[in-house]
Amino acid sequence: MLTRQIIHTVVQAALTEDAPWGDITSQTLIPESATATAHLVAREPGTFAGGEVFAAAMTLTDPAVDVDLRVADGTAFAAGDTLASVTGPARSVLQGERVALNFVQRMSGIATLTAAFVAxxxxxxxxxxxxxxxxxxxxxxxxxxxxxxxxxxxxxxxxxxxxxxxxxxxxxxxxxxxxxxxxxxxxxxxxxxxxxxxxxxxxxxxxxxxxxxxxxxxxxxxxxxxxxxxxxxxxxxxxxxxxxxxxxxxxxxxxxxxxxxxxxxxxxxxxxxxxxxxxxxxxx
CATH class of the missing domain: 3.20.20.70 (Aldolase class I)
Structure with a gap:
């Protein structure tokens, strides 16, 4: 059901909505040559969902961004756990951050609530x-x-x-x-x-x-x-x-x-x- 085409279409629309003419904050403050590594970290326990969507938000922002998913969808995690890592051009990591987080936070919220119902x-x-x-x-x-x-x-x-x-x-x-x-x-x-x-x-x-x-x-x-x-x-x-x-x-x-x-x-x-x-x- 969650195909690559659906992910690409929805995530690309979200990225275009968020930065229709680029990210002027990152373009103004961050040197073009700067690189960055960031970790997706849980602030509370839950069940993970949306790994492919999170990765797509980053790579569709910039194919040069590398995403390492540390856990699979459906995995239970604790507060403080690192769920994924992102490395690449700093401007791109910062530009894709909000859309990537919006999707994975909501999807993990749904997975976490569903897991509670199932239990x-x-x-x-x-x-x-x-x-x-x-x-x-x-x-x-x-x-x-x-x-x-x-x-x-x-x-x-x-x-x-x-x-x-x-x-x-x-x-x-x-x-x-x-x-x-x-x-x-x-x-x-x-x-x-x-x-x-x-x-x-x-x-x-x-x-x-x-x-x-x-x-x-x-x-x-x-x-x-x-x-x-x-x-x-x-x-x-x-x-x-x-x-x-x-x-x-x-x-x-x-x-x-x-x-x-x-x-x-x-x-x-x-x-x-x-x-x-x-x-x-x-x-x-």
């Missing part, structure tokens, strides 16, 4: 997955970071799977005049056998009519813990059970213990805090 449910079979609540233009980066933290990805885009939510169902049944089951069966018949069909329900009484249509996944949206347990028992393995809504680090363990298969959380990407990482120039 909370490790004693169950529930999978932690992200949502489409990502920063526009940065979905591939943010979802890569979720995987680095041990989580899984939901559908990547609207083109990947059929996911019928409450508004879809309201329009579908109103326009066709069919029952929920018959309307969904009609949808199922139109789909290739390779296309996944997921349906969101917000009431227990919707579960049986949806199951009767032969769906692949049922999302139990904003159900209480008791309702989740009831829903899991009712579905009884006839479809994948996803829980969504009101998912946080404080609630995810209890949700997992209801027996659901998947727990989706937009907080992994839309409410994350960037991790405190710094790029420290080595003075010799």
């Amino acid at each position: 909370e449910v490790a004693h169950t079979s529930a999978r932690i997955v992200d949502t489409r609540k990502t920063t526009p233009g940065l979905r591939a980066f943010e979802r890569h970071a979720v995987r680095a933290g041990g989580g899984r990805n939901h559908r990547y885009s609207l083109s990947d799977a059929v996911m019928a939510k409450d508004n879809h169902l309201a329009v579908l049944t109103a326009q066709t005049g069919l029952s929920l089951t018959d309307a969904l069966r009609q949808v199922r018949e139109q789909l290739p056998h390779t296309t996944h069909l997921e349906v969101e329900v917000d009431r227990i009484d919707q579960i049986e009519p949806v199951l009767a249509a032969g769906v692949d996944t049922i999302m139990l949206d904003n159900f209480s813990l008791d309702e989740l347990r009831e829903g899991v028992a009712l579905i009884a393995g006839r479809a994948i059970v996803e829980a969504s809504g009101n998912v946080s680090l404080a609630t995810v363990r209890d949700i997992a213990e209801t027996g659901v298969d998947v727990i989706s959380s937009g907080a992994l990407t839309h409410s994350v805090r960037s991790l405190d990482l710094g790029l420290d120039v080595v003075v010799e």
Whole structure:
């Protein structure tokens, strides 16, 4: 998903945004012949993500910059650990610094939060997955970071799977005049056998009519813990059970213990805090 082309396109746009006519500070203060070495150092513990993106921000600024990644994505680290080193023309290192840090700090923040969610449910079979609540233009980066933290990805885009939510169902049944089951069966018949069909329900009484249509996944949206347990028992393995809504680090363990298969959380990407990482120039 996180291809070299995507990395190049997004990072180049960020570099152009940050220095559309060059870095006049570095060009004014730093001699053209100066070189520099800098270390990417963790100010707090976490899980690393975004190494390739960090390196691209430096090398797209100047191919003469050399980046040595000390840890792989998905690696846990402690405060004070050196995660990467950068060597090259000082002007270029300083120009690429902010964009490189912005990406790796955010991606490592997402990986760190995801790892905390995953640890909370490790004693169950529930999978932690992200949502489409990502920063526009940065979905591939943010979802890569979720995987680095041990989580899984939901559908990547609207083109990947059929996911019928409450508004879809309201329009579908109103326009066709069919029952929920018959309307969904009609949808199922139109789909290739390779296309996944997921349906969101917000009431227990919707579960049986949806199951009767032969769906692949049922999302139990904003159900209480008791309702989740009831829903899991009712579905009884006839479809994948996803829980969504009101998912946080404080609630995810209890949700997992209801027996659901998947727990989706937009907080992994839309409410994350960037991790405190710094790029420290080595003075010799």
